[in-house]
Amino acid sequence: MTEELKVAVERKPHGAVLYTKGYINNVGGEEIANRAYELMDDGVRTLLLNLRETKIVNSIGISILIEIIEKMMDQGGKIAFCCLTPVIHKTFQIMGLANYASIFDSEEAAAKELGL
Amino acid sequence: MSPIVRRFAEFLHDLQQLDRTAARGDAILACFTRHTPFASGAVYLRERDASLRLAAKTQQFIAPEILDREPPSELIAGTDRVLVPLRSGREHLGVLALTGGEYSEEDLEVLRAGAAFVAIVIANQRLSQEAREGDFQLKYRLWELESLYDIGLSIAGTLNIDELADEVLFRMISLINARRAALFLRDGDGFKPYRAFGDVPIGVSDLQQLLETGKAISLEAGTVVAVPVNGNNQIIGVLVAADRETREGIGAFEPNELRLLSLFANQVGIALENARLHREALQKQAMEHEFELAATIQRDILPKSIPHIEKVQIAALSRPAKQVGGDYHAFFERENGVAMLVADVSGKSMPAALLVSALHAAVQLLVREGRELGEVATELNRHIHRWSAENKFITFIIASIDREAETLEFVNAGHNPGYVLCDGRLDTLKSHGLPIGMLAQSKYMTQTRPFPNGSTVILYSDGITEAENEAEQEFGNDRLEDLLRTSCTASELRDRIAAAVDAFVGSAPQHDDQTLVIARSL
Numbered sequence: 001m002t003e004e005l006k007v008a009v010e011r012k013p014h015g016a017v018l019y020t021k022g023y024i025n026n027v028g029g030e031e032i033a034n035r036a037y038e039l040m041d042d043g044v045r046t047l048l049l050n051l052r053e054t055k056i057v058n059s060i061g062i063s064i065l066i067e068i069i070e071k072m073m074d075q076g077g078k079i080a081f082c083c084l085t086p087v088i089h090k091t092f093q094i095m096g097l098a099n100y101a102s103i104f105d106s107e108e109a110a111a112k113e114l115g116l
Numbered sequence: 117m118s119p120i121v122r123r124f125a126e127f128l129h130d131l132q133q134l135d136r137t138a139a140r141g142d143a144i145l146a147c148f149t150r151h152t153p154f155a156s157g158a159v160y161l162r163e164r165d166a167s168l169r170l171a172a173k174t175q176q177f178i179a180p181e182i183l184d185r186e187p188p189s190e191l192i193a194g195t196d197r198v199l200v201p202l203r204s205g206r207e208h209l210g211v212l213a214l215t216g217g218e219y220s221e222e223d224l225e226v227l228r229a230g231a232a233f234v235a236i237v238i239a240n241q242r243l244s245q246e247a248r249e250g251d252f253q254l255k256y257r258l259w260e261l262e263s264l265y266d267i268g269l270s271i272a273g274t275l276n277i278d279e280l281a282d283e284v285l286f287r288m289i290s291l292i293n294a295r296r297a298a299l300f301l302r303d304g305d306g307f308k309p310y311r312a313f314g315d316v317p318i319g320v321s322d323l324q325q326l327l328e329t330g331k332a333i334s335l336e337a338g339t340v341v342a343v344p345v346n347g348n349n350q351i352i353g354v355l356v357a358a359d360r361e362t363r364e365g366i367g368a369f370e371p372n373e374l375r376l377l378s379l380f381a382n383q384v385g386i387a388l389e390n391a392r393l394h395r396e397a398l399q400k401q402a403m404e405h406e407f408e409l410a411a412t413i414q415r416d417i418l419p420k421s422i423p424h425i426e427k428v429q430i431a432a433l434s435r436p437a438k439q440v441g442g443d444y445h446a447f448f449e450r451e452n453g454v455a456m457l458v459a460d461v462s463g464k465s466m467p468a469a470l471l472v473s474a475l476h477a478a479v480q481l482l483v484r485e486g487r488e489l490g491e492v493a494t495e496l497n498r499h500i501h502r503w504s505a506e507n508k509f510i511t512f513i514i515a516s517i518d519r520e521a522e523t524l525e526f527v528n529a530g531h532n533p534g535y536v537l538c539d540g541r542l543d544t545l546k547s548h549g550l551p552i553g554m555l556a557q558s559k560y561m562t563q564t565r566p567f568p569n570g571s572t573v574i575l576y577s578d579g580i581t582e583a584e585n586e587a588e589q590e591f592g593n594d595r596l597e598d599l600l601r602t603s604c605t606a607s608e609l610r611d612r613i614a615a616a617v618d619a620f621v622g623s624a625p626q627h628d629d630q631t632l633v634i635a636r637s638l
Contacts, residue, residue: 023313025295026361056286056313058293059256060361066252087286090266094259095252 004028005054007035012116015046017107021053029064036068036079045077048110052083062095069100078102082110124226127151131230134237141171144212144234149174152227153217154198160187161202161210161238168210177215187211191228198224200231204239260376263291268383275394281311284384288355289313291380292373295359295366301388302352316356318342327351332378338368343381347389355381410469411436414444417476423447425454427519427569429606433614433632435579442468442510443577443629444475448483455483455516456633458575459552460531462509471508474500475552489514493527493552493560500553509553515545515573517637524567527560532578535600538571542597545573572609572636574600579630583617586624591617606634 005028008019016039022028036047049065051057057065072079082104084092092098104110130147141159149155158173168187187208192199197215201208212231267287281299289297296314300307300323307323317340326333330351332343339360345353357377359366369377414436422430432445442461447454457479461471478499482492493512500510511531517524524536530551533544549560567573576596583591599613610632617630 023289023295025293026363026365056289058290058361059259060293060363063252063363087266087290090262091259091290094262095255 005031007031009035009039011044012111015048015114015116016044017048017050017111017116019050019052024051024054024057024061024065026060026064029061033064033068037071040072040075040077045072045075046114046116047072047077047079048107048114048116049079049081050083050107050110051081051085051088052107054088055085057088057091059095062091062097065097066095066100069097073100078114080104080110080114082107120222120226123151124229127226127230128233131233131237134234145172145174147234148212148214148227148230151230152214153219153223154214155216157197157212157214157216159210159212162187162208171210177213191224191231193219193224198227200227202231202235202238204235207239209235209238209242260291263287264376264379264383267291267380268386275391277388277391277395280387280391284355284387285311285313288357288377288380292357292369292377293361294357294369295361297358298356299384300354300356302350307354310353314358316340316358318356318358323354326354332374334369334374339366341369341374341377343374343378345381345385345388347385347392352385352388355384406466410466413469413473417473418445419447423449423454425449427638428454428517429634429636429638430454430456431606431610431632431634433610433630435614435626435630437579437626437628437630442472443579443631444472445575445631445633446476446479447633448516450516450518452520453517453637454635455489455514456573456575456635457512457514458531458534458577458631458633459510459512460577460579460629460631462507462551467508471500471504471510474503475510475512483514488562489516489525489527490560490562493529493549494558497529497552497554497558497560498556501556504553509551511547511551513545513547513575515575515635517567517573517635519569519637522566522568522637523564524571524573525562525564527562529558529560530554532576532581534576535574535597536565536567536571537574537600538566538568540601542600545575567637569637572600572606572634574609575633577629577631579626579628580613580617580632582628583621583630584624584627585621591620595620606636609634 005020005022005024010017018032018035020032039047069079080102083106084103089103092103104113130151134143141161145157145159149157156174156177158177159171160168161171163169187210188199188201190201197213200212202210202212284299285297288294296316298312298316299310301310306320317336322333322335322342326342326344330344332341334341340358342354342356344351345355355377360369360373418434422432430447434445442463444459445457447456459475461468461475478496482495512529513526513531513534515524515526515534526545528534528545528547529549530547533546536543536545548563550558581591581593581596595616596613599616613632
């Protein structure tokens with residue numbers, strides 16, 4: 001296991017998907033934020049974060065994710081998450097992320113709902 | 117609308133935009149330099165620690181000394197600059213320094229009004245930010261509690277130790293915002309690393325200190341903490357966390373996080389104990405299953421009845437120990453009498469049962485081919501030596517009564533001496549060779565001795581003579597020999613020996629198989 005987070009981006013016709021692999025902490029969170037802000041600057045307003053290969057997230061990572069959500073909402077866009085582990089799903093619910101971002105079981109379901 | 121009112125209305129409109137976005141220093145300054153006669157200036161904002169920070173300034177503005185002063189309570193209008201306090205009620209939020217223009221009293225009034233408005237915006241945004249942070253902290257505490265509860269449920273339900281270790285690491289890292297972590301498990305007098313997430317800087321001596329004191333330790337200025345995991349009245353592991361994360365980077369763990377980690381370690385201790393007990397239960401179950409199979413194999417190959425041989429009384433006793441051993445006995449009808457053997461295979465359980473099975477197959481074949489006993493033992497030795505494990509061997513005694521010749525042939529390969537009772541005299545059939553399977557080249561010669569009708573031969577396994585009572589004393593050969601000298605039938609003798617052994621042993625458990633074979637030529 002490694003503490004380093006890897007992010008991959010896949011542009012879609014109507015948005016983008018960010019794939020994360022590893023620990024969403026302060027370093028990992030910033031990496032996601034950088035990629036997300038680049039996409040926002042590029043006009044992306046619908047962003048899906050696929051956390052299939054992420055098993056750990058800490059409170060710093062969560063606060064950064066909240067900032068990304070807020071920034072996207074300020075710009076009139078939306079962010080969603082998919083493929084969360086049960087632990088991360090529950091964490092997002094308790095920390096309030098689920099109030100501002102949709103959570104989907106699969107990427108297919110998310111893509112369909114978001115119109116990616 | 118008068119020009120001053122229009123100017124103020126436009127100024128107010130711009131200031132209102134600050135409320136929709138974050139009231140950043142550069143945005144505030146831009147509003148004031150755009151709508152007042154001042155071309156340059158700076159904005160200083162108070163931080164949470166009450167210090168004043170330069171938030172923004174125009175390129176030309178140089179006034180570092182303002183940072184060293186207490187912000188003014190009222191607007192100060194100098195010849196070259198104007199200082200405008202940013203105050204909301206009693207709260208000093210910062211100061212605006214403006215320069216580079218001629219101004220009137222009206223301009224100063226506009227400045228005062230604008231500054232009051234900006235101060236309210238900043239105060240509101242700070243309140244809102246604090247409320248959000250408070251809300252986040254509240255949710256975070258709730259999440260901590262939920263996590264501890266969940267961890268208890270989750271890891272207590274995880275009985276596979278590898279899965280458990282992963283779960284423990286992930287939960288612990290999240291719980292205390294650690295960047296790296298490791299789980300060490302007890303290994304003899306020390307610990308061995310079992311799972312790690314990143315490199316954890318902890319040495320053997322640190323772990324040894326924790327083992328000796330039983331208390332949590334803090335290293336590297338608090339950036340590394342280790343807590344003991346207790347279970348089964350001892351330290352069974354150590355949780356180590358390194359580098360507490362903050363938004364700015366990494367730092368030392370705080371006392372409440374160390375307490376949280378200790379609480380977590382308690383849950384982990386219970387879970388690890390559960391996993392250990394579960395693993396032991398599974399092993400026990402597997403062993404019991406193995407014993408059952410071994411017992412079945414042995415039951416199936418031992419004689420189910422005593423052969424009826426004319427003018428020969430035969431009696432046998434076979435009492436397997438709870439933990440299956442490797443005693444074996446058999447009878448073979450021969451032309452002028454009967455042959456019988458008792459063997460004891462080294463080891464216990466399934467390996468012993470399999471060797472007994474191999475012995476049974478080989479000996480049945482060799483004896484029924486009519487080979488003489490020495491040849492049977494020699495062939496058997498070669499066969500067992502080739503096919504069994506290096507440390508497996510069989511003590512073996514076989515004796516054959518020839519009623520017509522009134523002789524007893526026998527081979528004793530490392531087994532307890534058998535007995536012959538003849539005219540009130542007790543002789544022994546001593547071992548004259550190595551146990552079967554020990555040495556490939558072993559050869560065994562048939563021994564022959566007189567066996568007048570009326571004589572009795574007794575073969576037994578060491579489970580009889582080495583049966584222990586609660587004082588760990590052995591039944592011994594002397595007690596056996598005393599019983600053998602009594603006059604009775606083969607069956608009566610068997611029953612007397614069995615009863616004497618039982619009486620001697622009392623409630624002590626039976627550790628080894630007990631086998632006894634008696635044949636009396638009438």
